[in-house]
Amino acid sequence: MFEIEFAFKILEIFIFPGFLFIGIISLLYEWIDRKFYAKLQNRVGPLYAGPFGILQPLADFIKLIAKEDIIPKAADKILFTLTPLFSFSLMLTATLLLPIIDISGILSFNGDIIFAIAIMTLFCILVFCAGLSSNNRFSAVGAERAVLQLLGYEIPLMLSIVGVALNVGYLRISEIVKYQSTHPWLIFGPQALGFAIYVIAAQAELERIPFDIPEAEQEIVAGWLTEFSGRKLALFRFARDLELVYVSGLAVALYLGGPLGPVISGLEIFFYTFYFIIKTIIVLLILSTIRALFARLRIDQMVNFSWNYLLPLSVLQFFLVRLVI
Amino acid sequence: MNDEEILNKLREVFKEKIIESSIPRKNIVNIVVPKEFYKEVIKFIVENFNIPHIQTITGIDMGNEIQIIAHLGRSITINVRTYIDKNNPQIDTITDIIPGASFYEREVYDLLGVNFIGHPNLKRVILPENWPKGVYPLRKEYKPEHPKPLRGV
Amino acid sequence: MSSFTIPIGPQHPALPEPILLKLEVEGEYVVGVDVDISYMHRGIEKAMEYRNYIQNIYLAERICGICNVAHTVCYTLNVEKLYDKEIPPRAQYLRVIIEELNRIHSHLLWLGVAGHEIGFETLFMYVWRDRERVMDLIETITGNRVNTAYTTIGGVRRDITSDIEYKIRKTMDIVEERTKYYKSVAAAEPTIIARTKDIGILKTIDAINLCAVGPLLRASNVKNDVRADAPYAAHDEVPFNVITYPYCDVFSRILVRVDEIFECINMIRYCLDHLPKGPIRIKLPLKPPKGEAVTRVEAPRGELLHYVLSDGSEKPYRYKVRTPTLANIPSLCRMLTSSGDYIVKIADVPIAYASIDPCLCCTGRVQIVDIEKNKKWIWSWEELKEYSKKEFKKS
Amino acid sequence: MAMFKELYKHLFKKRATVLYPFKERELVHIPEGYRGKISFHRDRCIGCGVCATVCTSGACEMTTDEKGKRPIFYLDRCTFCAQCAESCPKNAIELTKDFEIIAFDRKTLVVK
Numbered sequence: 001m002f003e004i005e006f007a008f009k010i011l012e013i014f015i016f017p018g019f020l021f022i023g024i025i026s027l028l029y030e031w032i033d034r035k036f037y038a039k040l041q042n043r044v045g046p047l048y049a050g051p052f053g054i055l056q057p058l059a060d061f062i063k064l065i066a067k068e069d070i071i072p073k074a075a076d077k078i079l080f081t082l083t084p085l086f087s088f089s090l091m092l093t094a095t096l097l098l099p100i101i102d103i104s105g106i107l108s109f110n111g112d113i114i115f116a117i118a119i120m121t122l123f124c125i126l127v128f129c130a131g132l133s134s135n136n137r138f139s140a141v142g143a144e145r146a147v148l149q150l151l152g153y154e155i156p157l158m159l160s161i162v163g164v165a166l167n168v169g170y171l172r173i174s175e176i177v178k179y180q181s182t183h184p185w186l187i188f189g190p191q192a193l194g195f196a197i198y199v200i201a202a203q204a205e206l207e208r209i210p211f212d213i214p215e216a217e218q219e220i221v222a223g224w225l226t227e228f229s230g231r232k233l234a235l236f237r238f239a240r241d242l243e244l245v246y247v248s249g250l251a252v253a254l255y256l257g258g259p260l261g262p263v264i265s266g267l268e269i270f271f272y273t274f275y276f277i278i279k280t281i282i283v284l285l286i287l288s289t290i291r292a293l294f295a296r297l298r299i300d301q302m303v304n305f306s307w308n309y310l311l312p313l314s315v316l317q318f319f320l321v322r323l324v325i
Numbered sequence: 326m327n328d329e330e331i332l333n334k335l336r337e338v339f340k341e342k343i344i345e346s347s348i349p350r351k352n353i354v355n356i357v358v359p360k361e362f363y364k365e366v367i368k369f370i371v372e373n374f375n376i377p378h379i380q381t382i383t384g385i386d387m388g389n390e391i392q393i394i395a396h397l398g399r400s401i402t403i404n405v406r407t408y409i410d411k412n413n414p415q416i417d418t419i420t421d422i423i424p425g426a427s428f429y430e431r432e433v434y435d436l437l438g439v440n441f442i443g444h445p446n447l448k449r450v451i452l453p454e455n456w457p458k459g460v461y462p463l464r465k466e467y468k469p470e471h472p473k474p475l476r477g478v
Numbered sequence: 479m480s481s482f483t484i485p486i487g488p489q490h491p492a493l494p495e496p497i498l499l500k501l502e503v504e505g506e507y508v509v510g511v512d513v514d515i516s517y518m519h520r521g522i523e524k525a526m527e528y529r530n531y532i533q534n535i536y537l538a539e540r541i542c543g544i545c546n547v548a549h550t551v552c553y554t555l556n557v558e559k560l561y562d563k564e565i566p567p568r569a570q571y572l573r574v575i576i577e578e579l580n581r582i583h584s585h586l587l588w589l590g591v592a593g594h595e596i597g598f599e600t601l602f603m604y605v606w607r608d609r610e611r612v613m614d615l616i617e618t619i620t621g622n623r624v625n626t627a628y629t630t631i632g633g634v635r636r637d638i639t640s641d642i643e644y645k646i647r648k649t650m651d652i653v654e655e656r657t658k659y660y661k662s663v664a665a666a667e668p669t670i671i672a673r674t675k676d677i678g679i680l681k682t683i684d685a686i687n688l689c690a691v692g693p694l695l696r697a698s699n700v701k702n703d704v705r706a707d708a709p710y711a712a713h714d715e716v717p718f719n720v721i722t723y724p725y726c727d728v729f730s731r732i733l734v735r736v737d738e739i740f741e742c743i744n745m746i747r748y749c750l751d752h753l754p755k756g757p758i759r760i761k762l763p764l765k766p767p768k769g770e771a772v773t774r775v776e777a778p779r780g781e782l783l784h785y786v787l788s789d790g791s792e793k794p795y796r797y798k799v800r801t802p803t804l805a806n807i808p809s810l811c812r813m814l815t816s817s818g819d820y821i822v823k824i825a826d827v828p829i830a831y832a833s834i835d836p837c838l839c840c841t842g843r844v845q846i847v848d849i850e851k852n853k854k855w856i857w858s859w860e861e862l863k864e865y866s867k868k869e870f871k872k873s
Numbered sequence: 874m875a876m877f878k879e880l881y882k883h884l885f886k887k888r889a890t891v892l893y894p895f896k897e898r899e900l901v902h903i904p905e906g907y908r909g910k911i912s913f914h915r916d917r918c919i920g921c922g923v924c925a926t927v928c929t930s931g932a933c934e935m936t937t938d939e940k941g942k943r944p945i946f947y948l949d950r951c952t953f954c955a956q957c958a959e960s961c962p963k964n965a966i967e968l969t970k971d972f973e974i975i976a977f978d979r980k981t982l983v984v985k
Contacts, residue, residue, distance in 0.1 A: 040880045044890045138482050141506075141824065209597055210669055214865050218828040221490065221752040292880055295669035296597025298825040299506065350559070352708055353772065378689050380774065380783050381800035396783065400707035402772060425689025425808055429800070451516050462524055463796075469524060511952040529929065535952045600876060607889045614902070621908040622966075629955045635959065636906065658877070667875040 017100040017273065019092060025277065026241035029055040031287050032281060033244070042291040057241065061234050069230030072134060079133035084228065084235035087126045091242035094119040097173060098249035099258045100276045101269045104174030109173045116250060118159055118207055123243065124150045127214065130236075131224030142223025143301050146214035149204055152306035153211070157201035159314035160194040163321045164254045167191060176256035178293070186256040190320040193254045197314050199283070202247045203290055204302070206240070210294035211302055248283040252276065256283070328401050329356050331374060333447040339366060352401045360407045363393070367405055371399050379419075385439040386411070386464045391437055392404040395419065395426075408421055408438065411464075420446040436463040481509060485708075490516045497836065499814070501827065511814040513807055519705060526797040530764060531557055534794065535630060541799060543624055544587060547580035548777035549784075550629045555710055556784045557631050559771035561762050567754045569633035570712040575646075575776075576619065576628050577711070578742040582653065583612040584778035585735040585742075588832075589660060592732060595828040596673040601663065615649050618642055619711045633759025643750055650743050657743075661736045664729075674729040678813045681726055683744045684702060689744040689781030690809040691802050692780020693738065694834050697731040699724040704776040711775075715752075716745050728833040765792045769785075777802055779834075806834040903970045908953045910971040911984050917965035918943050923965060924957035933957055937946050946984040947972055 010020055031046060031054050038045025046053030071077055096107040097116055105112075124146055131143025164186060165171050180186060187195050204211035215223035228236060236296040252258060256279045259272035297305065332346055332354050342367075345357040358366050370376055391414050394406040409416050418441040420427045430441045439449055439460040441468040449456070457460035461467060481504045487524075488496035495518035502510030525859035526534050539546045551573050555844055558565060586609040593601030613623045619642055620626040628634055638646075664670055680690065686697035695702050703720045705713040721737040724728035768790040774783050779803030789795040813830050816822045822830070891900045903909075920942030924933045932951040933944050944957075944966075956968040976982050 039884060039888075041600050042607060042883045042886065042889045044888050044892070047892070137482065141484070145504075209599065212597065216597065216825065218597065219825050230978065289877075291874060292600045293874060294598070295593070295601075295667065295670060295673055297672060298823060300823070301672050303627070305720060377686050380781065381785075381798070383785050383796075383798045385787060385798075394785075396785075398773060399702060401776070402708070404772065423650075423689065424687050425805070428804055428807055432804075449516070452521055453516060462521065467524075469521065469528075477633045530926070532927045532956060536952060536956065540952075604876075604879070608925040610889075614904075617907070618904040621904070621906045621955065622953065625952070625954070627908075627956070630959075663875045663879075670891075695884075809960065 005259075012106055013096070017042050018096065018106060021100075021114045021247060022095045022242065025240075026238070027061070027247045028054070029244050029248075029284055030057040030116040030241045033291075036285060036288045037292055040289065046225040061238060064234035064237070065231055066098055067230040068229075070122065070270065072136065072227050074135040075227065076133040076135065078225075079129055081132070081232070083126050083130040083133060084232040084239070087123060087239045088235040088242075090119060090123060090126065091239045091246060094246050095249070097241055098246065098276075099173060099177050099253050100249075101272050103258060103260070106170065108174050111178070112173055113161060113165055113171050114171070117161055120157070121154060123151065123239075124154075124205075127224055130228070133240060134224075136227050138220040138222070139224050139301060141220050142214045142226070145216075145220075146224060147208075148299055149207075149211065149213055149302060152303040153201040153204035153310070154313040156197050156306055156310040157205065158199065159311075159318055160197040161254065163194045163314070163318050164191060166318070167321050167324075173253050176255070177260065180257040184189075185255065190317060190324050191255060191321065193313065193317040194249070197310060197317065198251055198255070199286060199290070200310065201306075202251065203287060204306075206243060206287070208287065208318035209291045212296055212298050213299050213302055215294055244287075247278040248287065249276070251283045252279040257304070314321070318324070326374060326401075327369075328352050331401065331403065333460065334373075335366070341371075342357045342366075348442075354401065354403045354406070355406070357406050357408075358445060360409050360416050363395075363405065363407045364419055364422070367397065367419050368422050369407070370403055373400075374403075376401075376403070377423065379426045380424060380428065382433055382434040384439055384463070386437065388465070391439060393433070414439040414442075415442055417442050420444055437461050438464070450457065484634055484824065486516050486831075495836070499827065499831065500731035501814070503824060506823045506825070507816055508824060508827060509816055510816055512541075513809055513811060515804075515807065522800060523797055526794055529541065529767065530792040530794065531794065532764065533633060534672050534797070536625075536627060536793050538799075539625055542777075545580065545777045545779060545782075546624065547626055547628065548774050548775055548782055550626070551577055551711065552775040552782055552784045554629045555775070556633050556771050556773040556786050558762070559773065561767050562767075563632075563760065564761065566633055566757045566760065567712065568637075568756045569629075569758045571716075571753050572634045572638060572758065573629055573711045574713060575632075575638070575746050576616070576626060578745050578749075579612060579616055579619075580626070581778045581797050582739050583616065585739050586590050586612065586653075586657075588735055588778075589732065591832055592674075592728075592829065593670075594833070595832045596670065598667075598670065601660070601670075604818045605660060608653065611649050611652060612828055615646060619644060621655060623819075630759065632762040633757070635757050635759070638750075638753070646750065650746060651730075653795055654740065654743050657739045658734060661733075664732055664736065666755065671729065673826075673829060674732060675725075675727060677728045677826045678729050678731075678822075678833050680809050680813050685726075685809060688808040688812060689805055690774070690780075691735045691805045692807060693731055693782065694806050696720065696722045697734045698726045704774050704781050708774060710773065712749070716748050728829055731833045734831060751858065756815060780805060803834065803836050806836070810834050810836075850862070883929045900973055903972065907970045907972070908955045908968045910948065910969050911945070911951065911957075912967045912969050913984055914967070915940070915943065917963045919963055919965075921962065923962065927960045929956070929957045931952060947979075948982040948984060949979050954982065963981045 014020060035045040039291045046056035049059040051054040056307045071080060097112055099105045127146045131139040131146065164176060166175045167186060170176065178319055215225055225236060259273065259276040261275040263271040328348050329359045331378060332348060336343060336346060342362045343358055345355050347355045349355060378400045380402065383394040385392040389411055390408045391411050392406060392408055393416060394404050397405065416439060418421050418430060420430060428450060430444055431447060432440050434441060434447055434448050435451050481502050484501045484503045486499040486501060488498050498514035500512040501508050522537060526537055529537060535550060541549045586605055588710060590602045590605035595717065615624060617623045619638065620628045623868040656659065671825045680694065680698050681698060682698045685695050685700060699722050701720050701722050706720050718741045721734050722743065723733050766788050768788055770787045772783065772785050774781055782802055785798040787796040788795050814822055814827060891897050893901055912974050924944050925935045930950045930952050932947045933941055935966055936945050955968050974982065
């Protein structure tokens with residue numbers, strides 16, 4: 001019996017809903033993001049690879065893998081080589097926390113929500129290392145900006161997530177999802193504000209307009225990514241896609257009731273997966289709309305914004321939660 | 326102040342220092358001065374007619390000498406021109422009177438080899454850094470290698 | 479804090495054309511700037527001395543792709559002054575129409591680029607889509623989208639039929655509506671205001687002293703426009719307002735350019751209403767008489783000056799072009815340098831740079847023939863193929 | 874937030890892009906009088922050589938064939954200014970509406 005369970009666990013981690021599944025939907029989400037963004041701008045978006053260009057992210061990935069991999073002479077070679085690998089594996093591990101086919105993810109333990117927050121910060125620190133290790137001026141400025149930006153959005157992000165934990169009374173994602181199966185979804189209530197703060201902070205975490213300051217193309221070329229090429233760039237981009245899934249999946253688990261919904265018994269896995277995808281896509285579309293709506297802020301304006309508005313709002317939300325309970 | 330008043334005033338003040346003067350078209354005033362008085366005349370124009378704007382400085386290779394024209398003014402164009410020796414092309418700078426003339430003087434320096442005495446930053450502005458010294462593209466003796474387009478397929 | 483240099487350019491995503499801004503940077507603050515504009519030199523002034531006056535129309539047009547009409551209008555007006563002949567009024571009106579159309583397309587292009595520089599991709603996409611209507615109109619009138627080749631020595635080359643006139647009026651209505659919308663967006667969108675207000679300040683006194691021209695000068699609250707000060711073509715008959723704004727920053731440059739689009743639209747409508755009848759061009763001989771002429775026109779980027787010295791032959795003895803961007807570069811250096819309370823950050827450099835609407839291919843015009851003595855600058859086709867094969871095998 | 878309404882209006886609008894090279898070729902509108910590829914009428918030409926004189930880019934060169942002098946056009950250098958067509962006294966040169974002149978070999982871009 002133990003062997004079969006073990007084999008199932010392996011299958012879960014590697015095939016479904018583990019690495020393979022996550023990898024496929026992360027590429028799919030990149031496509032949705034690009035296509036929707038293009039649609040909002042009255043453009044076409046990816047078009048030629050596959051039907052409606054659906055294979056374009058995969059094609060980009062393969063193309064980058066095949067390209068020449070350049071390590072600058074002045075770079076710190078070990079760090080420069082390892083940061084893409086670390087960030088990719090970090091994000092891959094993080095996605096195991098997401099509840100997809102069940103109320104708990106593949107990885108679930110008490111206090112995993114703290115782990116989930118830590119991963120986001122850790123990714124930013126990897127970005128900083130990547131920027132510094134390439135020993136390029138643009139990268140250095142980009143890395144510096146990434147950390148400054150982290151100082152801006154990290155605390156509101158944490159407070160909004162902690163607000164959820166406070167509401168439910170557990171520091172465990174599966175418990176939060178379970179709570180929402182008996183109660184209304186957390187977004188209906190004082191947590192709506194928390195959701196808004198989470199989405200804005202997530203946009204900063206993902207470094208997308210209006211918070212794409214660390215890789216602002218027009219100012220510092222590609223920011224911390226400037227020197228990366230070939231496989232390393234491919235891994236970073238894949239890590240970004242995985243992060244997109246992770247961030248939106250976390251939003252779903254925390255505020256939108258996780259993968260839960262009306263099901264026909266016996267087909268739970270199918271329905272849960274379906275609901276998960278639908279809900280994450282909704283979050284994704286919100287993120288894409290924000291991306292199309294704004295101009296990029298300057299780094300000092302971003303930090304000002306989050307300390308002047310986001311932080312007081314998240315503290316307010318914190319108190320609201322206390323009052324309601 | 327219209328063009329004729331300006332010309333009369335200039336004639337009145339500088340008298341024989343102005344070699345030649347004319348109004349070829351409406352609102353254009355041409356005066357020719359020796360290079361010693363070039364700066365003085367421009368200073369007078371800038372201060373007395375309230376014309377702080379320089380349109381550009383044109384340098385022309387006239388064979389044995391180089392002609393420098395400073396086009397001043399906004400609504401009325403005053404062309405102050407002077408001739409300098411081609412073998413020893415030197416003239417006073419006017420950047421201290423009009424700061425905006427800096428780039429025009431550098432351009433003339435770069436392309437015709439005119440030395441503007443007193444310019445704070447007389448560097449190359451258009452030619453590449455490794456362009457040979459003493460070769461000035463806009464002088465007539467400089468013949469480009471490919472003045473005509475390529476021929477045939 | 480020790481400072482270090484960040485090179486922006488000659489190749490950089492924010493720069494459509496090669497320029498090198500050597501920024502002296504302390505952290506995020508820019509403390510000094512050095513500009514190198516020598517990357518786009520094509521030797522047009524020298525090349526003009528080797529071509530006849532007809533050929534030079536098209537060479538002058540290629541000084542700049544975006545404001546090419548301003549260059550051809552300036553060139554043809556300049557050469558016509560040598561002949562001292564009266565140009566038919568209908569041609570002058572048609573020149574105004576095409577020039578103002580060109581200005582609309584240039585300002586819309588700039589608005590899109592400004593959106594792009596502050597990371598507002600959506601605005602960029604929308605503005606450029608609507609600019610296409612103006613481009614299509616220019617194509618209908620002249621036969622080409624960009625290089626119009628419309629004005630020629632002695633008049634213009636094509637007439638406007640009633641069919642085209644109807645198209646122009648219709649498009650003008652659409653463009654006016656869209657521009658109104660973009661103005662409301664620029665005035666209401668907080669991120670645009672945050673990124674452009676009090677950025678790239680050029681005080682009125684500095685703008686005058688550094689001889690700034692065009693929208694840059696008008697945004698610093700100086701009422702100056704060549705079309706009003708020294709009218710050319712039919713501008714003395716066509717009424718328009720000179721737009722000025724007093725804020726002296728990038729935001730005020732946006733407003734100046736957007737408002738100018740409305741003025742252009744009104745001027746085009748006026749021209750269509752009052753288009754005189756008659757011929758559109760007169761034939762002039764190939765060789766102009768001896769003489770010289772200076773002409774200034776208001777290009778979309780500011781005052782453009784052409785100077786010609788003719789020695790009576792079929793080629794000009796000297797042709798000089800001073801483009802608006804060169805005139806604005808001293809002002810740019812002032813804008814990008816922090817001094818006292820005024821602080822420039824790296825993030826502000828692209829939009830401040832873009833706010834002068836730089837056009838570097840206008841600025842450089844000198845021929846580079848050979849840099850090293852033994853190396854051929856112009857390669858034959860076979861040589862190039864050989865070279866690429868060799869390089870390919872090496873790698 | 875100023876563009877929110879506009880963005881969602883465009884969700885239901887057709888894209889502005891024309892999928893030109895592979896599909897929707899019929900949507901590419903070429904106006905009358907477009908200056909495209911040159912077509913040359915040998916029978917009208919008198920070999921005066923004005924076109925070669927006025928050509929800015931040296932795309933037009935004079936040669937001789939069995940009927941006498943005639944111009945030859947190199948489209949890879951042509952700037953499509955139509956000055957040659959305008960200067961031609963016999964209207965032997967015309968600019969067509971054909972704008973697709975991409976070729977693998979420069980030799981195919983010669984109008985004889």
